[in-house]
Amino acid sequence: MKRSEKGSGRPLGIIIVGASGDLAQRKIVPALFALYCQGFLPRDFHVYGLARTPMTHEEFRARLMMHLTCRYVPGESCAARMAEFLGRCYYSAGQYGSVDAYLDLFQMMRGIEGRQAVDRIFYMAVPPSIFMQVARALGDSGLVACGSRKEWSRVVIEKPFGRDRASSDQLVQEMGKVFTEEFTYRIDHYLGKEIVQNLMVLRFANLVFEPIWNREFVDSIHITWKEPVGVGLRGGYFDSFGILRDVMQNHLLQILALLAMEKPGDYSSAAVRDAKVSLLRCIPPPALDEVCVGQYAASPKGPAYKGEPSVPCDSLTATYAAALLRIRNPRWDGVPVFLDAGKAMNERINEVRMRFKGVPGNIFGGQVGELPANELVIRIQPDEAITMKVMNKTPGLDLKLEKTELNLRYQTAFKEEIPDAYECLLLDVIEGDRNLFIRSDELAAAWDVFTPVLHELESRRIQPEAYPFGGGMPEAAFGLARRNGLSAVQG
Ligand code: BG6
DSSP, X not given: OOOOOTTOSSOEEEEEETTTSXXXXXXXXXXXXXXXXXXXXXXXXXXXXXXXXXXXXXXXXXXXXXXXXXXXXXXXXXXXXXXXXXXXEEEEEOOTTOHHHHHHHHHHHHHHHTTSOOEEXXXXXXXXXXXXXXXXXXHHHTOOOSSSSSSOEEEEEESOXXXXXXXXXXXXXXXXXXXXXXXXXXXXXXXXXXXXXXXXXXXXXXXXXXXXXXXXXXXXXXXXXXXXXXXXXXXXXXXXXXXXXXXXXXXXXXXXXXXXXXXXXXXXHHHHHHHHHHHHTTOOOOOGGGEEXXXXXXXXXXXXXXXXXXXXXXXXXXXXXXXXXXXXXXXXTTOOEEEEEESSBSSOEEEEEEEEOOOSSOTTHHHHOSOOOOEEEEEEESSOEEEEEEEEEOSSXXXXXXXXXXXXXXXXXXXXXXXXXXXXXXXXXXXXXXXXXXXXXXXXXXXXXXXXXXXXXXXXXXXXXXXXXXXXXXHHHHHHHHHTTOTXXXX
């Protein structure tokens, strides 16, 4: 769908709380610059950073500049565009939970914008543990306009939203006192990735997939996510969440929801999110023996998880997890869904593998033996691609069958630049499109899938299986896959 007319719209103030941090400087501001270069920000916009570190506007701009790229304005004009953009970025230092900090910020904004009505985006680029403090202080400072005035205030928060169903519900309720659901944008940045957005198009803008997208034809689904790096300097954060909360409960479950949901009535955010919620509610929580956990150990490729900065030496936090899920609905009942996610693994990959059932009545049997099953592989990253594995006759006088690929590789098929997920999501926030954001009932349904097993893993103090830094899937995960008929799962 076409984006709004470029450069139009009311004045906009984007307030980044936690502006000295990594998320703000490496993701949010570069994405805003990319939107600016393409003309997607209103003519009258400003970016305001708030954090605890004392800094001048100039120092703040110098920090931001280090992460801006000339992707959309190559050549000489890039420096000028950067200078224009940075000239609209301002900084104010203050404590996150202090009303005074926001009143000072407001004074500064008034000085820059005057008394006109300004729409505002509050981006909470701070740890989830202080979302509430920030929201309360913002509310008390009178800076938030949710429906009461003609300008709007939208809040953007990033997962993890809570640690389980109860804490997530509490967060939703408390935040709701300041920002109502309509103005709350919960980001799962995987929903902004190009191929994830394409899942619905692939399924619902093509005739050929729908008839085979069900238990009659699909043998199993595997969604895998691996990173070759460890937690590095994020050990403090990671240790209190672990891979199930950091990646599986959100990124992978969202991919599954889009892959497996029923066709929504239309493309509106209400209909799409209704369809996702219905799907998530059909997934019973996995039992303890349907989940396995691992933790990376030292190898020549990197340190042990327990040796990373800020990680306790007796940590039981999982850096790898695999889970077997079932979807109890007429479309998917009986099709095993295997999710796995790991840090410090042997490669960087995120892909979906949908394996189809074997071909009945193989007429080539005598010559080729068992026919391998077809597979649809959707590679989200890196090197975005959609591949269908099919049997084909090898050219020649003999009848020789070979497994080949129908391959749509984005790099060769499209000349367009693939935008960063944050560019797309921030533009959606500006335009008020909530399709790619997590609604509160969707969040609750996603927590319901994993909360019981998370509690059980923690209360029983289950020891994760050690795997070497840079190694493949832990042995227990292979066992789980094999026991449940997913023989094709690869490490
Ligand atoms: C984040 C997780 O949500 O996604 C990180 O907290 C992970 O642990 C990151 O590294 C991966 O994002 P991307 O876009 O680089 O695949």
